[in-house]
Each structure stands twice: as C-alpha cells, then as structure tokens.
Amino acid sequence: MPYNKDVFNTPYYKEPGPKLDKDSPFESMMERFRFAAELLELDEGMFNYLASPVKQVTVSIPIVSDDGQIKVYEGYRVVHDNVLGPSKGGLRFAPDVNIDEVKALAAWMTWKCAVVNVPFGGAKGGVRCNPREMSQRELEHVTRRYTSEMLDVFGPDQDIPAPDMGTNEQVMAWIMDTYSMHSRQTETAVVTGKPIILGGSRGRKEATGRGVVTVTLAALNKMGIMPGKTSVAIQGFGNVGSISAKLMYEQGAKIIAISDVSGAYYNKKGINIPEAIAYVEKNSGTLEGFTDGDKITNAELLELDCDVLIPAAKEDQIDRKNAANIKAKIIAEGANGPVTASADSILDDAGILVIPDILANAGGVTVSYFEWVQDRQGYFWTEERVNRRLNRMMRDAFQLLYDEKEKYNITLRQAAYVYAIQKVSNTLRLRGIYG
Ligand code: NAD
Numbered sequence: 001m002p003y004n005k006d007v008f009n010t011p012y013y014k015e016p017g018p019k020l021d022k023d024s025p026f027e028s029m030m031e032r033f034r035f036a037a038e039l040l041e042l043d044e045g046m047f048n049y050l051a052s053p054v055k056q057v058t059v060s061i062p063i064v065s066d067d068g069q070i071k072v073y074e075g076y077r078v079v080h081d082n083v084l085g086p087s088k089g090g091l092r093f094a095p096d097v098n099i100d101e102v103k104a105l106a107a108w109m110t111w112k113c114a115v116v117n118v119p120f121g122g123a124k125g126g127v128r129c130n131p132r133e134m135s136q137r138e139l140e141h142v143t144r145r146y147t148s149e150m151l152d153v154f155g156p157d158q159d160i161p162a163p164d165m166g167t168n169e170q171v172m173a174w175i176m177d178t179y180s181m182h183s184r185q186t187e188t189a190v191v192t193g194k195p196i197i198l199g200g201s202r203g204r205k206e207a208t209g210r211g212v213v214t215v216t217l218a219a220l221n222k223m224g225i226m227p228g229k230t231s232v233a234i235q236g237f238g239n240v241g242s243i244s245a246k247l248m249y250e251q252g253a254k255i256i257a258i259s260d261v262s263g264a265y266y267n268k269k270g271i272n273i274p275e276a277i278a279y280v281e282k283n284s285g286t287l288e289g290f291t292d293g294d295k296i297t298n299a300e301l302l303e304l305d306c307d308v309l310i311p312a313a314k315e316d317q318i319d320r321k322n323a324a325n326i327k328a329k330i331i332a333e334g335a336n337g338p339v340t341a342s343a344d345s346i347l348d349d350a351g352i353l354v355i356p357d358i359l360a361n362a363g364g365v366t367v368s369y370f371e372w373v374q375d376r377q378g379y380f381w382t383e384e385r386v387n388r389r390l391n392r393m394m395r396d397a398f399q400l401l402y403d404e405k406e407k408y409n410i411t412l413r414q415a416a417y418v419y420a421i422q423k424v425s426n427t428l429r430l431r432g433i434y435g
Contacts, residue, residue, distance in 0.1 A: 025315045025337035026104035032341055033107070036417035039410070046425050053103055055079040059149040061127060063141040071138075075146045077125040077153050077161075080106035083428045086157050087123035088113060088192075088365060090164025091171070093142075097126035108336065108358065109365070114420035116362040116397045118369040123159050125150075131166045143171050147178040154179060156189035156376065162368050163193040173198050189375035192368035201371035203386035204364075208334070209243025209312075210387065211363015214394040215355050216244075216308055216332045217251065222402065223329065223353070228252030231270075231306040233328070235259050235298060236313030237287055240334040240361065242277055244310050249273035253308070257293070257301045260313075262286050264301035265293030303327065311338035318343050326352060333357040348411050356413035358420065359397055366393050 030051075037047050061073040076099050079087045089109040092102075102124045110122030127146055131139055153159050154175075163172055172194045179190045188199030196202060203210070217227055230253040234241050237260040245255050254270035260280075265271065271292050279290055302309065302318060303325040311317050312334030318326060323343035331347065332355045333339060339347065339354060347354055367390055374380050381389075404415040 025108075026100065028337060028339075028341035029104055029108055032344075032413060032417050033111075033421070036414060036421050039414065039418055040422055040425075042421065042425065046428070049428065050081070050421065050424065053078045053080045053106055054082060055153065056099065056103065057150065057153055058099060059146070061142055061145045061149065063138060063145060065138055066135050073127055073129045073142055075125070075127040075149065076102045077150055077159070078102045078106040078123060079153070079159055080122040080124075081110040081424060082121035082159075083424050083431065084114060084121050085119035086121065086155070087159045088118075088120035088368065089123035089125070089162065091125040091127070091161045091167050091175075092164040093127050093129055093131045093139075093166030093171075095128065095130040097128050102126045105336075110424060111417060111420040112358040112362050112365055114423045115358050115401070115416050116366050116393055118366060118393075120160070120365070120369065123161075124164075125161055136170075139171070140174055143174040144178045147175045148182065151179065151182055154190055156187060156372070160189070160368075160372060161191050162365075169193060169195045169200070189372050192371040194371070199371070199375045201367055201374055201386060202381065202383040203390065204367045204371060205239065206243045207367035207386075207390060208240045208361050208364035210247060210390060211366065211394045212240065212244045212310060212312070212332050212334045212360050213247040213251070214363070214391050215360050215398045216248070216310070216330065218395055218398040218402075219330050219332070219353055219355055220308070225307060225329075230254065230308055231256050232308045232310065233257040233301050233304045233306045234310045234312060234334075235264070235301055235317065235338075236311070236335065237276070237280060238312070241310065241312035242273075242280070244312060244332075244334055245273045246277060248308070248310075256306055257296070257304055258287065259298050259301050260287045262288035262290075264296045264298050265290050266296045266301070266304065267293035308332060310334050314338070316340055318347070320346060323347055324350070326350070328352060330355065333360045336361065344411065344413065354411065354413055355398075356416050359401060359412070359416050362397070363390055363394060366390055 057077045059075045061075045062070055065071045105124035106122050113120040172191045175191045180186045194200040232248050232253050232255050234245050237258050249255055255273055256268055257266040305327045308330045309328035310332045315337035317338045319340040320342040323346035330353045336357050401415040405412050
C-alpha cells in the first residue's frame with residue numbers, strides 16, 4: 001500500500017484551510033499537488049524539486065507600432081519540468097498575463113502530459129499585450145521578436161509551444177517560420193497547433209472536445225448509463241463546448257442546455273446541436289438571440305438536474321458556494337480549473353464523479369503530441385487514425401486512473417495527481433540529479 005492513508009484524517013482533508021478562501025487556479029492546483037504529495041509521502045527534497053520550475057525566462061519585446069512609436073511588451077516562458085521529455089505548453093497573449101500565472105499553468109501542463117502518457121514535460125508562455133487592440137502586422141512583430149528572444153529555450157527536442165488564449169494557427173506559423181529562419185532549415189516540429197498545410201495535424205481542432213466526450217462515455221459506462229439515455233448541460237459554446245455538444249448529440253444524448261457569454265439556453269426536450277452550431281456560425285460567433293430554448297443564467301445552467309455537466313468556458317465556476325447545489329452525476333472538466341479545490345470534497349461527498357481537467361481536456365495536448373510525431377516522421381496521418389489513437393489514449397488513461405481511484409478509495413482527481421506526480425518523481429529518481 002504505497003499511500004499515506006493518514007492524510008484522510010488531517011484537518012486539510014476534512015476542512016480545506018483558510019487560504020482557500022481566496023480561490024485561484026494556482027492555489028487550487030497547489031492544494032491538489034500538496035495533497036497528492038502527502039498521500040505519496042513524497043520526501044521534502046522531491047517536493048521542492050517538483051514545486052519549482054526548472055527555467056523561467058522574462059524578456060522585453062520592443063516593436064515599432066503602426067503609428068511609428070516604439071512599444072515594449074513583456075514576454076515570459078516557464079519550463080516547469082522536462083524530466084519526461086521536451087517541455088510542452090501553450091502561449092498566451094493577454095493584457096493581464098504575469099509570471100505567476102504562467103508558472104502555475106506550466107506546472108499544470110506537467111501533470112496533464114504525465115496523466116495521458118505523452119513523453120513531454122510542462123511549460124507555458126505569455127506576452128502581456130492585448131491582441132484585440134493590435135493590427136496583424138503588430139502581432140506578427142511581437143510574435144517574431146518573442147520567438148527570437150526564446151531561440152535558446154524553444155526547439156523540437158527542448159520546448160514546444162502551442163496556441164492558448166489570444167494566439168492561433170497564424171501565430172504558430174510565425175513562430176515556426178522565425179525559428180526555421182534562424183536554424184536555416186524548416187523545423188515544423190518546433191511548435192504545434194499549426195495550419196494543416198504547414199505540418200499541422202488533422203483532428204487537432206476537435207481533439208479537446210473529442211477527448212472530453214471519450215472520457216465522459218467511459219464514465220457513463222462505469223455507472224451503467226446508456227449515452228442515449230443521458231441528459232447533458234454544457235457551459236461555453238466555443239471550441240471545446242461546441243465540439244463536446246456535437247459529439248454527445250451524435251451519441252444520442254439529450255443536450256438540455258448550452259451557454260456562452262450571452263447567457264444560457266435551456267430546453268428540456270433537447271437542443272438540436274447542429275442547428276445551434278450553424279446559428280453561431282451565422283451570428284458572429286455568439287448564441288445571442290438563440291430561440292431553441294428558454295433563456296436562463298449561466299449560474300442556473302450549472303445547477304440543472306442532468307446526468308452530465310460539462311463546464312467548458314472558464315475557471316472557478318463551481319466553488320464552495322454553489323457546489324452543494326450541483327445535481328449532475330458526472331462533471332467533465334472541459335475547461336481548465338472550472339472547479340475550485342474548496343469544492344472538491346463537497347462534490348465528492350455528494351457522490352458526483354468529477355473527471356478532472358488534467359485528464360478530461362488532455363485530448364488537445366495528446367493530438368499536439370501526434371502533430372509533433374507526424375512532423376518528425378514527415379508522414380501525415382488520416383483523421384480517422386488520429387481520432388482512433390486519441391480515443392485509445394484517453395480511454396486507457398481514464399481506465400488506469402479509475403482503477404487507482406477504486407483501489408485506494410480516492411477521487412479521480414486525486415488519482416490523476418498521484419499518478420502524475422509518481423510518474424515524474426520515479427523518472428527523476430532513475431535519471432538522478434546531474435551535477
Ligand atoms: P473558446 O474561446 O473557443 O470558447 C469559450 C466559450 O466560453 C465561448 O463560447 C464564450 O462565449 C464562453 N464563455 C466565456 N465566459 C463565459 C461565462 N462566464 N459563462 C458562460 N460562457 C462563457 O475557448 P475554448 O478553446 O473552447 O476553451 C474553453 C476552456 O477550455 C478554457 O478553459 C481553455 O483553457 C480550456 N481548454 C481548451 C483547449 C483547446 O484545445 N481549445 C485545451 C485544453 C483546455
């Protein structure tokens with residue numbers, strides 16, 4: 001029995017500590033990390049190693065803006081860990097991004113890659129800028145200068161960025177081109193989330209939603225619920241939310257509510273999802289004015305009586321204040337950090353199965369891994385092969401963690417953190433500390 005069961009009797013497990021009053025994704029991640037470390041009886045040295053990023057780089061990014069002035073932005077890249085392989089993680093362009101946020105997100109990537117067994121460590125990058133107020137030319141200059149400042153960090157065998165908030169396929173194409181110009185050869189594998197024509201992978205855009213649905217179906221199967229008899233509520237109707245909705249709909253599930261920033265739409269008979277997607281495409285990307293459902297609030301959507309709840313919008317949506325009102329049997333975390341650590345034990349006590357973000361939305365990084373593999377092989381797979389391998393990896397990861405959860409009577413989230421931390425620390429012990 002490898003785990004320290006006494007931790008269940010510690011004050012933390014029964015009643016989360018006061019620091020959780022100010023929930024934040026970083027604090028939530030650290031609480032779960034600490035908890036898993038206690039379960040594993042991780043020694044202090046290993047704890048400190050895993051709590052500290054291996055590399056943090058801050059750079060100035062000067063560009064000449066469209067009005068001829070010099071503007072200077074701040075950019076970051078944090079490599080949390082590279083024990084399992086080159087580090088992997090998105091690049092975020094946002095006005096409020098800062099090094100602490102990037103550090104937390106980088107650690108999150110380490111655990112996510114370990115959970116789905118892709119051979120990557122975790123990293124994250126950010127540039128403090130507002131892409132909505134910048135021209136394409138300015139965005140290109142910021143991206144290229146940022147990439148050139150990170151030439152010693154990035155590399156197909158070192159650190160591989162991907163899109164995140166405020167960045168897209170075009171930004172990835174500029175990173176690939178800038179890196180390639182400096183290395184004097186085309187290096188497609190230095191970045192993922194590229195356009196397919198530049199070495200991107202088929203199925204990458206749908207991968208996160210597809211992964212959410214694969215693990216949701218696996219969870220329903222464990223509970224003996226048929227997908228065709230399932231009611232589902234989904235918060236957020238962007239990439240992850242709309243693809244999850246479409247694939248659950250194709251499984252015969254009844255999608256009783258969907259939402260976006262314009263509000264939530266409830267129809268107890270079930271919403272026609274292909275029509276909702278077509279509506280959003282025609283309506284400048286929003287559900288505003290959607291009529292196939294009664295308007296309710298996003299808060300009400302979370303508390304609907306349904307089998308599956310998929311929060312796929314943003315962090316901190318279910319906390320200690322509303323956790324007791326959740327009626328779903330399964331919560332599949334499409335978004336990163338939609339449930340705060342202070343809500344974990346409330347949901348667990350209510351018998352709700354939470355499929356944690358580091359498993360549920362890991363389909364994106366899994367197909368990023370496939371993209372990297374295809375770029376290195378110079379051989380590109382069919383969409384059918386990508387989807388088949390994605391489904392297999394997600395199902396295997398779910399089964400593995402579910403077995404751990406059952407065996408040690410812990411939550412699926414605890415099982416995910418324990419598995420990830422154990423995997424990274426065991427690998428580090430074998431590699432040893434150089435120097
Ligand atoms: P997106 O921008 O495509 O969609 C976000 C959706 O959420 C939009 O419909 C938006 O209107 C809605 N939204 C925003 N605020 C809301 C609110 N307060 N209430 C209800 N809806 C709201 O983003 P995405 O790529 O779908 O990402 C969603 C979440 O999934 C984020 O947490 C992201 O970090 C996470 N995630 C995304 C990927 C990916 O591959 N896209 C991978 C892993 C995790």
